[in-house]
Amino acid sequence: MAQVLDSSSVNFKLDPVVLDLGQRFVDAGFELSLVGGPVRDLFLGRTSPDLDFTTDATPEQTLSVIKKWADNFWDIGRAFGTIGMKKAGFQIEITTYRAEAYDPDSRKPMVAFGSSLEDDLLRRDFTINAMALRLPSLELVDPFGGVRDLHGGELATPGAPEASFSDDPLRMMRAARFASQLGVSVHDDVRVAMSDMADRIKIISAERVREELVKLINGAHPRTGIDLLVDTGLAEYVLPEVSALRLESDEHHRHKDVYQHSLQVLEQAAALETGPDGPVPGPDFVLRFAALMHDVGKPATRRFEPGGAVSFRHHDVVGAKLTAKRMKALRFDNDSIKAVARLVELHMRFYGYGEAGWTDSAVRRYVADAGPLLERLHRLTRSDVTTRNQRKADRLSFAYDDLEQRIAALAEQESLNAIRPDLDGGQIMELLGLKPGPVVGRAYKFLLDQRMEYGPLDHDDAVGKLKAWWAEQPESAVEQAGEEDLSNHTPAEESK
Known part of the structure; x- marks a missing residue:
């Protein structure tokens, strides 16, 4: 034509x-x-x-x-x-x-x-x-x-899809990527060939697969692309942790569809991205991939409880480890791995706030633990609410509104984005007569904990707390004992 x-x-x-x-x-x-x-x-x-x-x-x-x-x-x-x-x-x-x-x-x-x-x-x-x-x-x-x-709106191949995918199996990943970027469906023949030949993706380098996955996640319709990977079996080789989210139902126990929930969280997180001048310009791969992977620890931690409930204790910690492992296998850079895994690890932290009010200390720790990921964590946490119970959704939204307001108020007072102890390492060594080493690190951590608990301290209060802490440390007792030995050591004894 x-x-x-x-x-x-x-x-x-x-x-x-x-x-x-x-x-x-x-x-x-x-x-x-x-x-x-x-x-x-x-x-x-x-x-x-x-x-x-x-x-x-x-x-x-x-x-x-x-x-x-x-x-x-x-x-x-x-x-x-x-x-x-x-x-x-x-x-x-x-x-x-x-x-x-x-x-x-x-x-x-x-x-x-x-x-x-x-x-x-x-x-x-x-x-x-x-x-x-x-x-x-x-x-x-x-x-x-x-x-x-x-x-x-349909994706088809110029010739037989089997021949095309045999020539270059990465084209199966591209099909999912185009489904995400363009919102197109795939021709039935293409879908069948992808399903039949999914294991061919194993001969493609991790780096090439990673690049297609990033483009898919950053597309306008990432849910469509992920669904295609899972439905055709490609995800079993590329993102097996996501395929595993399709937990089998048990007629005697109740839990939401974790896979569909994760796709919804991905969509909702993408919708909360900002413009280029906002705190999380879209498309943001770190936020989106954390949203997709946030519950991948659930299959390994699922437990059936008496009364029909299902628990997933510590799935956040397990999920962070699984996410980091998968991203390493796909040859992601270390910064991206750490950022996504950290968001997965922290995504449940807020729920303690919703159940019981936090102290200012707890709010400071939340901000400090999130660090530069705080704006992404805000969006991930809000996106994780997919309940159809409007009263519950409103309650969680109100609670997070309150948390963000408290973070803003404390940040205005205390510069939360740069929380440091009231004394630095040099001051600690000078006050305690120490050389660089693990003890200085322990002292620094103690003062950081005090900063989190009580907010900013004036110099004299910080020095007092440091000296009180030092008096209880075994190294201080050894030092004092040494000084006592020297004071009891006479010149006559030295001549013997």
Whole structure:
């Protein structure tokens, strides 16, 4: 299917850079087409600073066309037929037509260059990405119905999905990612192939899986993407802890559907993200992933209680450990792992406040334990309320409103975001005559506890509390005993 587009037919604008590049290739005797995601996004009214092109020119011929035109360029992908460059703020990749094949047991593609645009489009992942715009003529090439599927909100493959997923199993993750980003459903044939071939994802590197998962979680419809992973069995290999949340029902015991609850919490957390100038600009992966994973400790801690109740004691602590383990397996960076696991660990802390009023000390500890994650913890805790009992929901909301007001009031008085003991390490060592070591750390922790319990102390009170604490420490007794021995040690005894 081919048609010439104009600005009125799809309401898109092409930057002059695109048309200029197309004309340069045509003048040099080659074909050039805008392809894949950028073409799809034109129909969605979106633009991107990243532009993908395909051509019949070899990488060497491409370099000869763009060397003097590009702001800068690189050929790190030359072996795969790709030349990269920057021009006028755009990041551009131009790839030679390919007829690509994969070793079934390898993560790396075997590349063979092709000579046909249509053959190149056939090897792409989904029909909505298998469209091209010939340049500079603006002829749309859509041999597999990408426009139709985009308008119909359905994800299909140009050829047999089994062949596509065998070539690159990561495409199964991409299907879930596009379901999240675009809100599309997947064709029945695609869903069946994903289910049948889910174990093929094991040959894909953890880093590539992680990148697709992040894009999925940060999409506009993350619940749809996660549901697809779980329903097709892909989650058994990528996020088995989430699949395990589908706890079997027991007719004699009562507990909410943990899996559906977690998806709802994910949606509600995403809805509480702020704009770019707010405290939690969306999409925020740390908040969203913590929301998804916050209850993953429940399957391991489920206990049936007398009377039909079900308990999940310490699921927050267990869940934090499981979350950290999974994120390490997916090669996340340490900061992200610590942040998400900490939120999972803290997500139940508030419920003690709802049951009984907290002292100022408890409020300070809540803030200190959350640290820079406090705004995310606020949103995670509020999102964790999915009860249909409106009175209960209102009570919890009122309680958290009250907690946030108290945090704000104390913060105004005491600078809660930077709580420190009233004496620093240097002062502690000077007052107690100590050298750096574990004892100084214990003294510092004691003063921090006092700061949490009583709020800011003046200097004299802090010194008094420190000296009283020191008098009770075994090291102080040893030091005093040593001083007594020296005072009883006479010169006559030294001469013996």
